[in-house]
Amino acid sequence: MTRIIVVGGGAGGLELATKLGDTLGKKKRAKITLVDRKSSHLWKPLLHEVATGSLDAGVDAISYRAHGCNHHFDFQLGSLSQINREDKSITLAAITDEEGELLVPERELGYDYLVMAIGSTSNDFGTKGVKDHCIFLDSPEQADRFRTEMNNEFLKLHAKNGDGKVNIAIVGAGATGVELSAELHNAIKALHGYGFADLDSTKLNVTLVEAGERILPALPPRISGAAHQELVKLGVNVRTATMVTEATASGLYTKDGDFIEADIMVWAAGIKAPDFLKDIAGLETNRINQLVVKSTLQTSRDDAIFVIGDCAQCEQPDGSMVPPRAQAAHQMASRCYRNLIALQSGRELKPYLYKDHGSLVSLSRFSTVGSLMGNLTGGSMMVEGRMARVVYISLYRMHQMALHGTVKTGLMILVGRINRLLRPSLKLH
Numbered sequence: 001m002t003r004i005i006v007v008g009g010g011a012g013g014l015e016l017a018t019k020l021g022d023t024l025g026k027k028k029r030a031k032i033t034l035v036d037r038k039s040s041h042l043w044k045p046l047l048h049e050v051a052t053g054s055l056d057a058g059v060d061a062i063s064y065r066a067h068g069c070n071h072h073f074d075f076q077l078g079s080l081s082q083i084n085r086e087d088k089s090i091t092l093a094a095i096t097d098e099e100g101e102l103l104v105p106e107r108e109l110g111y112d113y114l115v116m117a118i119g120s121t122s123n124d125f126g127t128k129g130v131k132d133h134c135i136f137l138d139s140p141e142q143a144d145r146f147r148t149e150m151n152n153e154f155l156k157l158h159a160k161n162g163d164g165k166v167n168i169a170i171v172g173a174g175a176t177g178v179e180l181s182a183e184l185h186n187a188i189k190a191l192h193g194y195g196f197a198d199l200d201s202t203k204l205n206v207t208l209v210e211a212g213e214r215i216l217p218a219l220p221p222r223i224s225g226a227a228h229q230e231l232v233k234l235g236v237n238v239r240t241a242t243m244v245t246e247a248t249a250s251g252l253y254t255k256d257g258d259f260i261e262a263d264i265m266v267w268a269a270g271i272k273a274p275d276f277l278k279d280i281a282g283l284e285t286n287r288i289n290q291l292v293v294k295s296t297l298q299t300s301r302d303d304a305i306f307v308i309g310d311c312a313q314c315e316q317p318d319g320s321m322v323p324p325r326a327q328a329a330h331q332m333a334s335r336c337y338r339n340l341i342a343l344q345s346g347r348e349l350k351p352y353l354y355k356d357h358g359s360l361v362s363l364s365r366f367s368t369v370g371s372l373m374g375n376l377t378g379g380s381m382m383v384e385g386r387m388a389r390v391v392y393i394s395l396y397r398m399h400q401m402a403l404h405g406t407v408k409t410g411l412m413i414l415v416g417r418i419n420r421l422l423r424p425s426l427k428l429h
Contacts, residue, residue: 002030004340005090005111007080009036009064011043012309012329012336013117015402018071019337025072029344032073033109035092036064039077042140043399044119045326048180050143052150052187053427057140059419062403078107083114083281085302090114113304113340116291117333118277120310120324123270123288129247134267137176146266147427150184153263154191154199162198165205169252169262171244172269173210174218175361178227180266181208181236182363190426207237207260209252211269214240216361218323223361230363244269271324273311286313295351297336306339308332314352322354330399331355 004024006017017034024030040061042050049055068075078092088111095104122136135146153166168184170177188204208215208231215231215238216224231238243255247267252260273289284292284300290313292300297314299305307314309332310324322328335352342349400409 001028002344003033003110003112004030004115005033005035005109005113006115006117007035007090008116008118008309008311009034009038009041010117010119010309010329011326011399012333013115013119014041014062014064014067015330015399016115016117016308016333016337017073018067018403019333020340021068021071021073023341024344033076033111034064034068034073035076035078035080035090035109037077037079038139039064041067043326043396045175046396047137047140047143048176048183050140051137051146051180052183053147054183054186054190054425056423056427057143061140067403076107076109078104080118081106081276083283083305085281085305088112088114088304111304113306113343115306115308115336115340116277116311117308117329118274118311120271121274122267123272124267125270127244127247130244130267133247133249134171134265136267137180146264149264150187154188154196157203158196158199162203165203166264167205167207167251167262168264168266169207169209169260170266170268171209171252172267173208173212173215173238173240174268175216176268177208177210177266178215178231179362180268181206181231182234185234185236187426194424194426201235204235205237206235207239207262209242209244209254209260210238210240211243212240219361227361227363234363271310277311296339296349297332297352298339298349306336308336314354316354322352326395326399327357328354330402333402 004020006013013034017032020030020032025032040063042057042061046055046060050057064075076092078095080090081093082091089108090111092107092109094102094106096102121138124130136142137146157164157166170180184204184206185201188199188201191199214221214224215228228238244252245255246253247265251262252265254260275289277289277291278285283302283305286292290311291307292313293307294300297306297308297312299307309329312322312332314322316322331354332352335350339349397409400412404412
């Protein structure tokens, strides 16, 4: 029986393991194993909502083990520490509890095909003080840390009868930074209705810092311009062409010599693949640790190893690189699945071609802006407001449908609507 291991349960990895389990695993044609160092999955684009409390990770998170039982794949909790290409095996590090007691010893798992889908982490570019003083929104744990610190600052301000402000600085005006900036204003408006009558948007000072000439640099100028205007309306202090050179306990220093005071600092200025991937098992990597792949998503030095998502450097026919976006991970998972099926039946593998379906940025309940590609005009169409919000939400629904199917996703939407009536609009505990 063919052994397929998927390392990383992010958007692409979990979708791939689910598809493989529902087909090859269910028919006993292959043994599918998903490996992740966490026990549950949360769609990464939702982390800014977890950070502000507008989404409860405990409700939306998916248990890998339970999902594996429902979709015919095995789940192994653990962190990848080594790949042995000669023996076709991977090593998972030992698992210990908080006191250092051994829970699970080091393990080896054999494979016929290995898929690396471990995503990305924030890139601080070696900036002084960032690791010590900034929060990276890479995981639900980091998002919970931000929410705790935010609530503590609001509590201190409330104890002083609203005398002062909460200063929050966000470095990096990509989708995460922009969406978090808007979501913070939604959070303080919600708190106002939960007994914090002395708190409103005037008590919140959000500074969004971007080294480039405009926010959302990966999107067309007209879209980034529209988002910029919306943020300014909310009261966000948007600072473009501003490079941060140092982070301290009390704020940020810029290249121009300015000091940005901050009680909480978030770093969302770039991504890289995890450091341990650098030259792992002799595989080819680039300067941000991404594994270099061929057009078939197989690594450049080993056809038995596939890579999908943010940790893959995949060059397109025009010389451009596939961007680290959720839609790319979703598309890669689908192509990798088809290529693995092709290998099972001895058919030719096909190349992965990235299709840009556009980009949408949610400014919380205030607005949504973006562009849709490949519409009836054959080009791009700018969308905003209610229509853009519907399309933005549908991206998450597509992810849910890939994991659960149409019926279960429909039931989840129904439960979500009921929870709006039963649960507070903000996570307060």
